[in-house]
Amino acid sequence: MTDPTAPGPLAATAALMADPARARMLAAMMGGEALTAGELARIAGVVPATASGHLARLAEGGLIVVHAQGRHRYHRLASEEVAAVIETLGGLAARIAPLRPWKHGDAARQSRLCWNHLAGRLGVALHQRLTGEGWLTPVSGGWTASAEGRTRLAATGVDLDQAMKAARFACDCMDWSERRPHLAGGLGKEIASAWLTRGWLRRLPGAGDADVLARRRIAVTPDGARGLREGLGLDAA
Amino acid sequence: MTDPTAPGPLAATAALMADPARARMLAAMMGGEALTAGELARIAGVVPATASGHLARLAEGGLIVVHAQGRHRYHRLASEEVAAVIETLGGLAARIAPLRPWKHGDAARQSRLCWNHLAGRLGVALHQRLTGEGWLTPVSGGWTASAEGRTRLAATGVDLDQAMKAARFACDCMDWSERRPHLAGGLGKEIASAWLTRGWLRRLPGAGDADVLARRRIAVTPDGARGLREGLGLDAA
DNA sequence: ACCCTGCTTCGCCCTGCCCCGAAGCATCGC
DNA sequence: GCGATGCTTCGGGGCAGGGCGAAGCAGGGT
Known part of the structure; x- marks a missing residue:
């Protein structure tokens, strides 16, 4: 023993x-x-x-x-898995904490990055849009994309083939602020990085308010808002 | 500040x-x-x-x-969410730990309970069977069951209506030993409790080997093996 | 060659907290 | 009633480990 x-x-x-x-x-x-x-x-x-x-x-x-x-x-x-644990634990902590020096009412729900993919309002909205239209459907251990989903995503600059290649089993990461899944895994990473380099998203300086939000805030640029509306029918409010 | x-x-x-x-x-x-x-x-x-x-x-x-x-x-x-955090963290810890007083090779993959639903080999196999046959399909924030899935599950003693009623957003919990999702939420709970009371599953004494496995081990009884094979076509090895 | 910057290792102090034994309350059985 | 059991609170001892400053060791710029 x-x-x-x-x-x-x-x-x-x-x-x-x-x-x-x-x-x-x-x-x-x-x-x-x-x-x-x-x-x-x-x-x-x-x-x-x-x-x-x-x-x-x-x-x-x-x-x-x-x-x-x-x-x-x-x-x-070290890995997406580590990020998922921190995200989950942070969510539990934020909801549990009766001592509240950390207002998680509004600021926390903002769009943000979760390791390398989108989370918060935007992440969840994206996930719902893609699966809701049938452009993306979960299968055991990954995703399949419909033809329409494929062209739609390609139009936004997302290289789906490369994403799928790396898309070792894309858990949808649970979003603690919205209580709905958002898109993680290889596909989530590809989407986030494509839109960041394309200038559709930008990082916000994000002050120094530590813990759950430090250096994670992002915003949709005017370009991005237009592109998401036209390409995916997604209203990035 | x-x-x-x-x-x-x-x-x-x-x-x-x-x-x-x-x-x-x-x-x-x-x-x-x-x-x-x-x-x-x-x-x-x-x-x-x-x-x-x-x-x-x-x-x-x-x-x-x-x-x-x-x-x-x-x-x-306190909640399923707490259980999910512990499960996830335990999984990460088990895979990370280079110091290994805790062999997670085999014993850890055994069928077990995760808070109130099935995990390990059996939990994952069940999840794959139910979704693979189209008996259960994930929709945003929950599940829908096909007619066949409904009757099949009812035959195993699972009250689907009650499960669905309580099935506030059934994340599939990520199974750390199998690296695939298993069935959580209200439905997972209903299934586990139904099969436990029916005598298809029983708790194993589980020694005192602490941490990730303490008091969580379960086994499929001969009755259960037969029932799962006949009812769901699931081979509970 | 020189210095400057970024980071690490070392030694020390000190707080936090994990543990236990003893004592204090509840609840149950007789 | 009485004692036994289950659990809690209290006080004290001890150890882990987090914090800093000083010193040491790279790599880079000039």
Whole structure:
């Protein structure tokens, strides 16, 4: 039998997220960008030395991966699965917290990124539109696109073939603010990155209000609003 | 602006799961039963006084609810959402943990309960069978059942109407051991409870091997194997 | 070559909290 | 009534670990 006093994997992994500074770092990385240790230190509100220790633990725990480049070290979440856990846990926390220094009434429902795909109002609306019209239908372990869905998405700059190739089993990620699924997986990533590079979406500076929203806010540009309306019949209010 | 040193809801909630004793308690409650403080103390491997403190914190944090009855106090998970978070986090932890006192190779994939519905091999197989035959199709925020699916399920003792009534948005819960969705929500609950009372499934004592599997193991009885084969064409190996 | 910047390692302090034993309340059985 | 059981609150001890400053080690610019 194993040591009964051992933490166990669940507690060990939870402990990695249980520190305020580390939680802020993880929340910041939910924007999908790779951030340097210095940036993360500032975000977390600790001195670089402390941040370095935290990042080492997160990396050793497998929650983040580090990419050294020159004298910078870039940190990002290790996988979509890690992002999903943080998203889910953050949603539960936000709904549970009776102590409410964090108004999750309105700001939290805004459109945002969840690791590398769209979440919030926009993410959910997109998911409903695509599945509601039958352009996309879930099958066990992935998606199939109708011919119309394929051309519609292509018109918005989404390379469906490449997305499908990478679309290892596209869970629809549960959106905690809207309580409906949004589009994750390879397809979600492809859509978000296509629209970001096309200038239909842009990142908002997003202040420093930590935790669930740090560095994750996005907005639809006028171009994007027009494109989504014409291409998908989606009203991005 | 709020106090920048405040833990934040994410860290606070994660901290509740970050203690070994509390994690063991939560894992035990994943079996769906309401457990007394004494049982949980024994499971967690701590003295009743310590367990009482932990349970108070879990309750105050909204992860569990307490139901006093006579001189016993029964504790269970507060919601399906809490269960989903624990399941997801446990899955991530099990796959990440490079330190492996916890073999998650085989035992973890066994059929088990996830809060109040089926998970593991059986849960995933069931989900695939029901959706694969078109008996159940996901629609935005729930399910619809075909006529054939309705009669098939009714034949196994599942009251579909009642299930649907309670089937507030049946996310398919992601199964971490099989990496495929299984059936959660009101329908998943109804199926599991129907088959448990009918004697098609039974709980396994489940040793005390804590964390992800404590008190969650189930097995298909000979009766159940026959019923599932005849009723649903499902081979419960 | 020089310095500057970004990051890490080290040593120390100190808070938080996990644990237990003892005592205090409830509830049930007799 | 009485004692037994289940659980809680209280006080004290001990350890993990989070925080910082100082020093060390890269990589880059000039």
